[in-house]
Amino acid sequence: MRRYALLLALPLLTALTACRAKHSARKPDPPRNAYDTEADWNNADHLIPLDYQQSQGKRLFYMYCVWCHADSTPAGPSNRPNLNPAPHLIDDGTVLNSMSDTYLDNIITLGGSAMGKSASMPPYGRSLTQDEVRAIIAYMRAVAQPAYHKPARPLPHYKAR
Amino acid sequence: MPAEQMGQIPKRLRVIYAVSTVIFVAVLAISPIRDHFAGWKRYEKGYAKFASTRANSRQLMADYHGGIDQIWLPKLNVTDRCTTCHQGISEASLLDDSVPQPFRAHPEIPHHVRAWGCVVCHRGQGLATEVSEAHDTTLAWEKPLLPIRYIQASCGTCHQDSLPETPQLNRGRELLVKFNCEGCHRVQDIDRPAMLGPDLSNIGAEVSRAWVYKWLKEPRTVLDSSGNVVVDGYDTNPRMPQFRFKKGEVRDLSAYLSSLKSPLVESSQIDPSVAAAWRSRSDLLSYGELRFRQMFCTDCHALAVVRLGETQLIGGDIGPELTKVGSKVNPDWLVSWLRNPQAYLPHSQMPRYEWSDKDLYAVTQYMLNKLSDPELLSDVPKLGPATPAEIQHGRRLFNAKGCASCHVIRGIAPQKDFGPDLSNLGGKTVSELFFGNAKVSHTLVAYIQAKTSDPLSVNPAARMPQYHLDSADLDAITTALLSMTGTPTYPGFALLTVPASQPKFDPAGDFGKLYNRFKCFVCHSFNGYGGTLAPDLSFEGSRSQHPWLVAFLKNPQTLRPTLTVRMPQFNFTDQEANTIADYVEMVLQNPLVNKAGVNPKDFTPQMASLGKQLYFVKYECQSCHTIGATGGYVGPSLTNVGNWMDAAWIEAWLKNPQALIPGTIEPRRDFSEPEIKALTAYLLTLKQKSQAGSGTAPGGSQ
Secondary structure, eight states, X not given: OHHHHHHHHHHHHHHHHHHSOOOOOOOOOTTTTSSEEEEETTEEEEEEEEOHHHHHHHHHIXXXXXXXHSSEETTEEXXXXXXXXXXXXXXXXXXXXXXXXXXXXXXXXXXXXXXXXXXXXXXXXXXXXXXXXXXXXXXXXXXXXXXXXXXXXOOOSOOOO | OXXXXXXXXXXXXXXXXXXXXXXXXXXXXXXXXXXXXXHHHHHHHHHHHHXXXXXXXXXXXXTOOSSOOOEEEGGGTEEEOGGGXXXXXXXXXXXXXXXXXXXXXXXXXXXXXXXXXXXXXXXXXXXXXXXXXXXXXBTTBOOOOOOGGGTHHHHXXXXXXXXXXXXXXXXXXXXHHHXXXXXXXXXXXXXXXXXXXXXXXXXXXXXXXXXXXXXXXXXXXXXXXXXXXXXXXXXXXXXXXXXXXXXXXXXXXHHHHHTOOOOOSSOOOOOHHHHHHHHTOTXXXXXXXXXXXXXXXXXXXXXXXXETTEEEEXXXXXXXXXXXXXXXXXXXXXXXXXXXXXXXOTTOOOOXXXXXXXXXXXXXXXXXXXXXXXXXXXXXXXXXXXXXXXXXXXXXXXXXXXXXXXXXXXXXXXXXXOSOOOTTGGGXXXXXXXXTTOOSOSSHHHHHHHHHHOHHHHOTTOOOOBOOOOXXXXXXXXXXXXXXXXXXXXXHHHHHOBOOOOOOOOOOHHHHHHHHHHTHHHHOEETTEEOSSSOBOTTHXXXXXXXHHHHHHHSOOOOOTTOOOOOOOOOOOHHHHHHHHHHHHXXXXXXXXXXXXXXXXXXXXXXXXXXXXXXXXXXXXXXXXXXXXXXXXXXXXXXXXXXXXXXXXXXXXXXXXXXXXXXXXXXXXXXXXXXXXXXXXXXXXXXXXXXXXXXXXXXXXX
């Protein structure tokens, strides 16, 4: 009788194993798997992986913002020491992490004076699109030191396998 | 068989029958069971479960129907079933990183997923419903998913012009041009330029045989004390890569090349009275260095300097690096070349300067004595005069090694397509590639990277030279090569191709002569044609006032406080400067700037004082612009803007800077009309009295 059980089990097993999708367990290297990377300003060996939106933000940051919001620029010395109050560095998480996306969106779009801050920050709302402003904020969040964490909110119960 | 047993089936047979029935049913069941437990069903049910945890579950489930979902676009030949598992692909609320894959939405890109499908950009097998079949290489499908790191290659398949959103692809295409890949390979959408490497028809008059020998062995001259190349090959020598020559081959090639001599085209004579007066002066070399710096040779040429024990290159890469040029060139040839570079290389980008004999003598003496290294050729063996056998063999090698792909020698037929065709490399399947002994994974990306970084690892007999690329450049080149997928396989895509724009600006007349002589286009751009080193001059006539332009041309200065690159002093005559200014004023106009509509006399001192308040208090323009010695570094200095810019330009600029120079840093503000008038009035009062010519290199795009 045992032989028949074995004979029965065989096709069943075949059918069951066929259900499982073959998956290679190779873990991809996150920076290599990213759309783009950015070198951490505080640690040159550390690469921050960027997704599409963040990499667009990086491009826009180096076009418009880097001149005042970084300590060195692609064209030489930064304009930051000329300004009072000094603009926040783009990766200054200690300050920027506590500002909400909406607030940052407003200060980029409407400028410093509209938000009760220094008029040195000009409004970019008529030069950049909403998507572009959001991309810059996404980039800012990606490079923040200490790392930026989204404000707490109910997490989905579902976890994909 | 007994009669009573007739009609009865033996037990043994019955058992066999029962078992085979069970097996038969089981085998029949495989397919439905497999289907029931199919991966895509699990993901699809998972999506329904996941959507129920979201606040907007009703909206997320609107398109859900529980079956194979596909994007079918007959015009593009797209049948993609990816959305069967990637259910949330176009749900904006699922864009967040916390959403688990495969349900996350696609990042916002200019093309909508439902209108383009997935495989068009990501590759992979669109019809597959198994995870591995869709994503990976299988026996039946050899175009796996493109790693996301190289995804910009897919943009480049249709967009042959450069998009701002794809910096990696643009960089890769630049590198393909820079490394002269089109010298030996056919590359999609990159045409062979008029000149790749220098014309060598007269190389024997320019350099010695020992120098040719040294150069062929190692086409870089900047080495540190231990003999290592400190600065990578790309920077020190962007053009000639390192070829693998054997000792005898170098000897014979150097013999052949040094035999190519003809008399100098341009006189190398310096006025003897000038030379005699300066030869013995102690400040000859320091004066030469001063002039060398004042002429901003380093805008285009690099020099190696040692800083903090590390050799660095300072300067541009438009022309060759000059650190040891004094040990390279024949002094007579140098004088002759500087007088008229185009007489030697008709396509040279070097301007033909108006030299005084004094300057020419001092600068060449400086280069020959200071930019030199007496030890440079010390490791070259004694070569002696070239023998006819050496020359003949060298000439054969010149063709056999593919030198004629890039270099021209009169009397030698130029070579084309010396290397393999790369114009459809990005569309090749793995089985079309030859990996040889390369120890890399068998994928297209790994193949391209192995070939590019070390050609010998794939094919020990490769003729391709060795390039030195850092990982970012290697990725950029890989992206550009992956984008070349040859002729579109489906006619729908041929219609979608966005060709690269090919602007051209080649003015005629007196200005055209000056433009071509002084090579304005090497640094400046005109409606998209030309270099990016200096400001875009497309609308310079609308911006600058004529007297300022003339003064600037005669004595160019920069007041961009942090800029180290500056326009060379070309020593224009009054007539030349006026010809250029007249042409700029007449032709390089922007229709948005109506010069006749603004009269500078309309601006009153009251307006100017209001403008000053707006400038310093309300808008804090000093954050970015300098007036005198104070202000910011971002925009150009406004110290002399009253002499420099036209009132109509200032007004148009304040209304909308991006309309005049797209992509300029200064944002568009909502100034009211009186504010614009007041600011313009104030800016027009800013005039520097003593030097009418000191404005900045105009522009706002840097």
